[in-house]
Amino acid sequence: MNTPECKSPENNCTILTNGFKIDGSIGTNISYYQDIQKIKGEINISDSDIQNFTFLKSLESISFSNKRDNEKVVINIRNNSKFNRLGFPKLKELKNTAEGYSIANLENNHPDFCLTLQEMIFFLQNQISFVNLHAKYCEGDYGKIEICHFQNLANLPENCTYIMGDLKIESGDEKYVKKLKNLEYLFGSLIIRKTEFKELKFLGKLKYIAVLEGCPAHKLNSTFLPLFKSCTFLDGGLNITSQSPLSDLSILSNIETIRGKIEISNQNFQNLSFLGNLKKISSEDWMEKGQLYINIRNNPEMRELGLEKLEELQPYRWITLNLESLHPDFCVTLQQMILMLAAPIYFEHFDAKFCDFNENDFSEKLCRFESWATLDSDCVYIYGHISVERGDEENAKKLGSVTHIFGSLSIKDTSLTYLSFLRNLEKMANLNESVPMIEVIDNKNLTEIGMSKLDTTIARGGLPKVVITSTADLFSNTYMCKEFESGTKTNVSYNGRDCDARSRRLGSVPRVSWLFLMSVLFFGFV
Structure with missing residues (x-):
């Protein structure tokens, strides 16, 4: 005869009052567990040989107390090499009897461990948070749930309540979002980008989003x-x-x-080598444009990033990066600089210099600029201050293959009419505050700046400076000057003035010509 409550299942009770723990083999006496209807306390299953919980065939309720000021993992199922399903036959309730979070950990079990959609919905409705959720969805095991599999909005059926897959809403999808008016459960990520929406009322019924990847950063504390x-x-x-x-x-x-x-911030790290396997940094889709996103500051001992395996920065829109008040010798590698130049990033501060490098470590040809005589003609990356002066016009053609310059560029007193040798230049980074990034000075035959592919620049100490001195009008109008600034993310000084001052200076010329023309028409002046 079963007693109502006990601390151990061997006592043939229906309510376990001291939680449920298996650490190692469960043995053959699973009959002890078959009448348990309720468990009060934490669940800890580790290093066991069980495959699922079907032996708890009468279990209907699990309750625990997890206070907000003393949080702990209350369901911890980890390191069970044969555990491939949950399989609770009758479980109906997961209840936290205190004011706090219900925290679970499903970690390092069988490689094919999967959750049914019914189990995931059960977790969502009971507001379970996961530290680790090493699982996938059980294929085809949807029960009575009518699932819409997402490929694109155009082909999505009408009136879906449950969607499986990453829901992507992009430019051109605005006319299809009415299909989402009944969506309540999304088993995948929500990605909204490059749309015309001002609000998301079409997602008004969405209650739950479940993504089977990632550890929650908000639980990254000493307890967990x-x-x-x-x-x-x-x-x-x-x-x-x-x-x-x-x-x-x-x-x-x-x-x-x-x-x-x-x-x-405010750490004594010399580098971030504790993130030695970090390969990718991505952003959340809904962040505001230009928001400060990577902020590394006030770390006086930090001499380098040390993220040797980082290969991808993937924000969904423009973000801001800040490297500020670090060690005076803090440096970034050229590989890291190439990565930053390739991503849509604004820079608030960039307190850094270039780390030393080996030219053989790059897939594209990297050259150090020391003199025109020693410079090869097939360089893709160039490091150093490049000076093009009178007599260097022919040598400048060696820059025809260059896409990146890590340093500065000065073009002075030449007979050049057009900077065609910079036709492939795309990115520049200048970490020497004492010189402008680009100088174009007193080239009397020059008719335009060019550099049509240059789209990203970085400088230490604010916006990269472009200094232009010319008697010719190298920008046909103010708009072109401002467009160059915007396109290259630089600050242009044109004959000592900014683009707007240039506009005020040149703006009077057409006005005088117009008044003169009116005089001819109405007064017959010649």
Whole structure:
């Protein structure tokens, strides 16, 4: 005869009052568990040989107390090499009896461990947060749920309540979003970009989004830090400040992707080598344009980033990066600079110099500019201050293959009429504050600037400076001057004035000509 409550299942009760723990083999006495209807306390299953929980065939309720000021993982199922399904036959309730979060961890179980949609909906409705969720969805096991599989909005059926897949709403999809008016559950990411929407009322019924990737950054604290050891995807950014210290940062060494804002400030790190496997930084789709997104500042011992494997910066729109008040010798590698120049990034401060490098470490040919005599004619990247002066006109053709200049460019007192040798120049980075990024000075035959492919520049100390001195009008109008500034992300000084001052100076010329023409028409003056 079963007793109502007990602390151990061997006592043949229906309510376990001390939680449920399996650490190692469960043995053969699974009959002890078949009458348990309710478990009060935490669930801890680790290093066991169980495949699922079907032996808990009477279990209907799990309750626990997890207070907000003393949070802990209350359902922890990890390192069970044969565990491939949950399989609770009758479970109806997961209840936190305290004011706090319900936190679970499903980590490092069988490689094919999967959740049914019904199980995921159960977790969502019971507001379960996961530190790790190493799982996939069980294929085809949808029960009575009518799933819409997302490929694109144009082909999505009408009136979907459940959508499986990443929901992407992009430019041109505005006319299809009425199909989403009944959407409540999204099993995938929500991506909205490059649209004309001012509000998202068409998602008014959306209640739950479930993504089977990522460890939640907001749980990255001393209590849960050990559970991040196997984390490869950190969702929600990374915040390491004097207000959010972390004791053992080596626990983050397996992270390959960070999605969200990054702030690292007021630390004594020499580098970020604890993120040695980080390959990708991406942004959340809904962030505001130009928002400060990567903020590394006030770290007086930091001499380098140390992110040797970082290969992708993938914001969905323009973001702002800040490298400020670091060690005086702080440097970035040319590889990191190439990465930054390729991404849509604004720079607030860039307190850095270039790290030393080996020319053989690059897939494209990298050359150091020392003299025209020693410069090869097939360089793609050039490091150094490039000076084109009278007599160098023919040598300048050696720059025809260059796409990146890490340094500055000066073109002075030449007979050049057009800068055709810069036809492939796309990116420039100048970390020497003492010289402008580009100087075009007293080239009497020059008729236009060119550089039509130059679209991204970086400089230490603010916007990169472009200094132009010319008696000719190298920009046909003010708009072209401003367009050059905007397109190259530079600050133009034209004969000592900015583009707007140039407009005020030249704006009077057509006005005088117009008045003279009116005089001819009405008064017959010649």
